[in-house]
Amino acid sequence: MKGSGEDGGPEDGVIDPDVDLHVPAQRAETAGAHAVVVLAAVAAGGALGACARYALTLPWPAAPGGFPWAVLAVNAAGCALIGVLMTLLEEHGGKRSGGAWARHPLARPFLGTGVLGGFTTFSVYALDAVRLLEEGAAGTALLYLGATVAAALCAVWAATAATRAATTRAAVAR
Amino acid sequence: MSGTVSWLLVALGGAAGACLRYTADRAVQSRYESLFPWGTLAVNAAGSLLLGLVTGAVEAGAAGPGAAALLGTGLCGALTTYSTFSYETLRLAERGHGRAALANAAVTPPVALGAVWAGLELTRYLAG
Numbered sequence: 001m002k003g004s005g006e007d008g009g010p011e012d013g014v015i016d017p018d019v020d021l022h023v024p025a026q027r028a029e030t031a032g033a034h035a036v037v038v039l040a041a042v043a044a045g046g047a048l049g050a051c052a053r054y055a056l057t058l059p060w061p062a063a064p065g066g067f068p069w070a071v072l073a074v075n076a077a078g079c080a081l082i083g084v085l086m087t088l089l090e091e092h093g094g095k096r097s098g099g100a101w102a103r104h105p106l107a108r109p110f111l112g113t114g115v116l117g118g119f120t121t122f123s124v125y126a127l128d129a130v131r132l133l134e135e136g137a138a139g140t141a142l143l144y145l146g147a148t149v150a151a152a153l154c155a156v157w158a159a160t161a162a163t164r165a166a167t168t169r170a171a172v173a174r
Numbered sequence: 175m176s177g178t179v180s181w182l183l184v185a186l187g188g189a190a191g192a193c194l195r196y197t198a199d200r201a202v203q204s205r206y207e208s209l210f211p212w213g214t215l216a217v218n219a220a221g222s223l224l225l226g227l228v229t230g231a232v233e234a235g236a237a238g239p240g241a242a243a244l245l246g247t248g249l250c251g252a253l254t255t256y257s258t259f260s261y262e263t264l265r266l267a268e269r270g271h272g273r274a275a276l277a278n279a280a281v282t283p284p285v286a287l288g289a290v291w292a293g294l295e296l297t298r299y300l301a302g
C-alpha cells in the first residue's frame with residue numbers, strides 16, 4: 001500500500017528530518033510565539049544530545065594515529081535512532097503504533113533535530129580524519145572516512161526497514 | 175576547569191548549535207526551493223570550518239579548554255549532524271532521486287574535511 005501526500009509511506013514525505021519546509025505543518029511551526037517553544041525544544045534536545053556524546057567519547061579518546069571508534073559508534077547509533085524515530089513520527093504505520101507521544105508536535109524538534117542532531121556530529125568526524133592524515137596515518141584516515149559513511153547509511157537503512165516491518169506487523173495484528 | 179563546568183559548557187554549546195542548525199536550515203530552504211539538502215550541507219560545512227578554527231586556536235594557545243568544550247564539542251558538534259545527513263541520503267534514494275542521494279553521500283565528507291582543514295590552516299597562518 002502506497003501512502004499519499006505528506007502523510008505518506010516511503011515513496012513520499014519528508015527528506016530533511018531537522019525541518020522540511022515542503023511539509024506545511026513544519027513550515028508553520030515557527031509562526032508567532034510558537035517559535036520560542038520549538039526553539040526551546042531544539043535547544044533542550046541539543047544540550048542533552050551533546051552531553052550524551054561527550055559522555056561516550058570522553059572515556060575513549062582515540063590514540064594518536066588510532067581509529068576513532070567512539071565517534072564512529074556515536075554516529076552509527078544516532079543514524080539508527082533517527083531511522084526508528086522518523087518512521088514512527090512521519091509514516092502512517094508508525095504514527096498508528098507510535099502512541100500519543102509520536103503525534104506530539106514537539107517530538108521531532110526535541111528528539112530528532114535536538115537530541116539526535118546534537119548527539120551525532122559531522123565536524124568531529126572531519127577533524128579526526130584530518131588529524132589522522134596529518135599524523136601520517138593516511139590508510140586509517142581513509143578507512144575511517146569510508147567506514148563511517150557505510151556504517152551510518154547501513155544503520156539508518158536497517159533501522160528504518162526494521163521499524164517499518166514492526167509497525168506493519170502491529171497494524172496487521174490489530 | 176572543573177568537570178561540572180565543562181559539562182555545562184558542552185550543554186550550552188549543544189543547545190546553541192542545535193538551534194543554529196534548525197534556524198539556518200530553515201533559512202536556506204526558504205530561499206532555495208530544492209529537494210537537495212543544501213541547508214544540511216551548509217551547516218555541516220560551516221560547523222566544520224568553525225571547528226577547524228577553534229582547534230587551531232587551541233593548538234596555538236589562543237583558546238583554552240573552556241572554549242574547546244563550549245565551541246568545539248558543544249556548538250560545532252551539535253551544529254553539524256550525521257543523523258540528518260544519513261536520513262536525507264536514504265530518503266532521497268527511496269523517493270527515486272538516486273543521483274541526488276549519491277551526490278549528497280559523495281560530496282558532504284570531502285566538503286567537511288576541506289572546511290576543517292581550511293580552518294586549521296587559517297588559524298595556524300594567523301598565529302604565525
